[in-house]
Structures are given as C-alpha cells and as structure tokens.
Amino acid sequence: MFLSFVVALLLFSTSAVYANTVWQIGGDEETTIEEKVFTDDEALINHLARVGFAYNDIDEYFYRDTKDWQTYNSLTEKFPILVHNNNFAIFSINTLLVDSNNETNILRNYSGPVKLEFTAYGLYFKNSGDKVGDYTTSYLFSNPNATGFSKDILTKFLSFDGLILGIGIFVLGVLIITVVYYRMISRVDKLIVEEYSIENYLNKQAEAEVRAKEANSEAEVKADVSANEMGIDNADNNMVADALVNEKDDGVEG
16 A cells, blocks of 8 residues: 555655647747647647647647747736847847746736757757757746746847858959959959060060170181180191101211
8 A cells, every 4th residue: 555655655745747739939039939749638739729839730739930039928818938139240149038027928817837948059058958859948837927937037148140251252252353363363364464574675675685695705716716715726737747748858868
C-alpha cells in the first residue's frame, strides 16, 4: 500500500514538472515572428481559434504569424513575453522579458504549465533558459501568470541586420574593386606614357645617335690603329729586305 502511494506520488510529481503544452516562437527583427502551439487542452484550443490562430491538420498544431516584434508586443492576446530592441548600424541587442500584463496574457485562463521554445538567429548571452538547439532556448512557465522567474530578463541576444550588412559588404566590395581597377589603369597609363610619349621617343633617338657616334668613333680608332700596325709591319719588312740586299752585295765584292 505504501509502495503504491509512493509510485502514485512520483507519477504526479513528474506530470507536474513536464508541460503538456509547447509554445514555439521564432524570428527576429528582420523576419516574420512565427508561433506554433502544440496542445491537447480543449479550453486553450478554443481560445486560440478565437484570437487568430490557424490549425495545421497535417502536423496538428496551431500557428500565427506577426509582422515584427514591435507588432507582437502590442498584440491584445499574446504569450506573456516582450522583446525590446536596441538597434545600431548593422546589428541590434535584443532583450527577452517576461510580460506581467495579465490583460494581454493569452494563458490567463489556462491552468497547466507551458514550455516556451524561443528561437532567434544571433549570439545569446545572459541566458536563463535551457539550450535545446543552436539558436533555441526553452523556458518552463509553471503557471499562467508567468511568475516564478527570479529575473524578468529571460535572455539577451545580438543579431545582425542582414539587409544592411549585405548592402555594406556589397558597397565595400565595389569600392575595393574600384580602387584596384583604378590603380591598375593608372599603372598601365604610366607605362604607356613612359613607353610611347614624344619625349621618350626623342630621348631614345638622341641616345641612338649618341651610340652611333660612339660606335663610329670606336671604328675610326680601330681603323687608325690597324693602319699604324700595318705601316709598322711594312717598314719592318722593307728593313729586312734592305739588309738582305746589303749582305748579298758584300758577298759579291769579297
């Protein structure tokens, strides 16, 4: 008997910990905010149908799309959260808060715990929930009044503005290409000017004439040297011939 009581108590405690309703919210300031609700609670189902949720027959969940966080924060019937955005040039710091306004709390007449799965693409920090994916964190709302949290801030996350970031990257790329192209064109123009300018042509002509004169001078010097060498050789030959004649004459006389 005592064992049965303990088992029943454990089962009751387990069922109280886990939520029968899962509320998925995903999106950021650039995309549509999407909500998906998985629940078997008849009262909550009827309420969702009255406040603009549609039903997916295939996957059996309720869903609703909202334009952005600013619009979501101003809904008259919504999950008890707020998202505040601090927008900068290409990124924003977003804060997920618990909304204590019971008039807009869509769970105010719901009696069971709800598991919130919040998804936003960015860098999370100061997160008080349980990470269940790369960009998804879960929070357990144990009662419809969204109480029981030690802090109102559930998480903060940094997200980039994809459109502005893309435009910035495109503009930067165009600037880099323009600078590189301009430098290449300037270099080619400089080479063309240096190679085919009139001044360069005249300088080359002058240099060619100077080289030609120098070559002619060298040729003349070489010719003079050769002529002198030939004159010296002829004189030597004449002297040898005269000596031979003189020796011959001396022999005849003797």
